[in-house]
Amino acid sequence: MTHVTHRELMPGVRLTAVQTDKFKTNLLSVSLLAPISEETASANALLPYVLRRGTERCPDMETLSAALDELYGGSIEPMVRKKGETQAVGFAASFVDDAFAPGDTRILESAAGLLGDVLLRPAVSGGRFLAEYVEGERANLVDRIHAQINEKRSYSILRLTQEMCAGEPYGVDKLGDEAHAAAITVEGLWKRYQSLLACAPVELYYCGSAGEERVAAALTSALAGLPRAEELEEPECGVQTGAVGDAPRLFTESMDVTQGKLALGFRTGGGCIWSEDYPALLVCNAVYGGTPTSKLFLNVREKLSLCYFASSMLEKFKGIMMVSSGIEFQNYEKAKDEILAQLENCRGGNIEAWELEGAKRSIISGLYATMDAQGRLEDFWLGQSVAGLAETPEELSRRVETVTVDEVVAAAGKLELDAIYFLKGLED
């Protein structure tokens, strides 16, 4: 059986604990939440990587890795995520459940202790981070921002987001940008660290066989010494309901590639995780382009062979839907027209019973599968916590079940094309 509990361990420190013996491993995560902004995004994104370099007790990667090896190959991974306009930075730790480690070992307490050390007790010199760690990780962060260009599909979505939401916090990437990243100093990063520790709401998460009390005790002891300010900085998310301009804005870029990438961004007219029609919006996205039985997949990709891939996805916090496709350069107009024509089909109620059913089954199946996968479940609950919601995957799937065609048509009717991004080849 799976049992989910929520409680506050300290001011602004919330624990979501999922007790289950389904898994071979335990997952423990800690996330500091901050409003995403150009000024702080890169420094926030850098922090977990610098902290992961060494603690007071394990001051370098080798000793830290050795400590993790002793936990039967445990891991503590830096996590940098964006949930709407909230940046969540921290760590996810994964380690073998006591039941599957040879002998009589209590791994949870050791793992929580190590996680607490990584977050709160870094290796320091002169009361600051080690310059070597900051400089090394800063260079890695700059490289990582650079490397976003390597995978062209995700790059096209990133670029669409930046252009479409320029001026909104959502336009800031979870890693920030190169200029701000390159300008981070040891002093500045230390200040950011102190400020986050004091002011950021903290989300803790556990999934594994241990009971809530044991988890709460282990984490309370591991996080002893976490400073807490009087006023915490609770991030929020602004939902822009309609398109920014009168006509869709077009952004193009040329690069040495053999396949074009076309991405389209829509505003949902206010539909988002908090709105009553959220389940209808989920189904609408699935019918349109979210599954292998969707209109985009079956028509644009399979029937017309216009794309190698064409799919849509929903940004549930921000109220944005994006279509992503890979096309031959010369098919730009044809592919765009067909992608939009399929949306008109949704708006016009041209949705067959099997399409609606397939869409629902895919979402519901995805929600159930989330409960069977530790990492996905953690990400689901982080999203819920950021949104201030306690709805479980089962509860959400029951709402999805009742969605009607009319509700899907209504959700589709509110979609408004705001921006187009096209990555094409070099002209020669």
Place this chain on the structure above:
Amino acid sequence: MVSKEYSRIGETLHHAELENGLHIYVDVKPEFSKSFAFFATNYGGMDMRFKLKGEWHDTPAGVAHFLEHKMFDTKDGNALQDLAANGASPNAFTSTAITGYYFESTEKFEENLKILLSFVSVPWFTKESVDKEQGIIGQEIRMIEDDPENQVFYGMLEALYEHNPVRASIAGTVESIAEITAETLYACHAAFYNPGNMTLCVAGNVDPRRVCEIAREVLPKEGLRDIPRDYGGEEPEQAFRPETVQEMAVSTPIFQLGWKADPAPLGEEHMRRQFIGELCCEAVFGTSTPLYASLYSRGLVNNNFSYGYEAYPGCAMLTVGGESRDPWALREAIAAEAARIGREGIGQELWDRLKKAAYGGRVRALNSFENICVGLAQSHFTGEEFFRFPEVFEGISKSDVEDCVRRWMSPERTALSVVKPKGEKV
């Protein structure tokens, strides 16, 4: 059906061999809501030359992958849609040595299993559909050719191997797939997609007897058991070429460094070699070695760093890849450390914790039904007992690994592949 308990890792496995030669493995997981079914054939990108009914066939690169795409077509439509309409997430992959079709579903498992077994075992190809697929796969090949990670990996394989078909791209080339006809596909399906050359592996909240009943009901009654293949004779121990360099639109150079290991015999030794190979990597440049820490602080590697051991018919290799500002300096540093370990051995303390960590890693992988089912299938084809890994693992000694570092990680067996940024790019 026989069931066996593996108490050390908390798994119970049911196994049956049907009259047609199909082996079925079912790992029952009552506490999960999803189920996963994996139907695989011992046929992959490297199986290009084979003997069917007394006659040798030579097929172009990319047939196994092409076939995988076309299998979803049925006489009445498309199986992908049928499965997706049931809320299942279906998919398939073609690797070097196997092709697998699978779905994950939380509802209607039996119905979905019938669809899976049926579309994979009943071929339906027409000239029209093959022509159309050439366009779609042509696009996919272009996408692969744009992908630096893929290019750098094949660059390494082409440098390591002289003729073993592992070096050919699984998807083929635009030219090679142009040679594929409906007849090619029917011949390869007849050879490799018969129950005697396949296995069905299931994990989830299912009744193992029903899995067997459904397989008996849907699949052909007879199967061929042995399909001889030709991988072009033994490879020399040395790498074919020491390095290969390409230029692409990347920001930081990416690299793959490979070592030609000895081909692994089938059976339990295959699994032993897998562990030994992985521990060779862990001991020389793994993320908890002193070398990795020093490479990391010198900026020669970053978090994008992965390594492992891979074994295929007629070949096996150690590989490491990622991003590096100077892949050549990296190669030198790794070669020096391998030579040092060859002389001085692995420190006892490092060895003890590497072994603990590697064991935990194996246990951790069992969280994923996909890992379990793919692992069961691959182990079946290579004659291993997948869940016996704790026992096999215990039997591996420090000197087993040191011997292989000495033998495999020598300069003559090494090839470096680099994709570096194009001229003007930053």
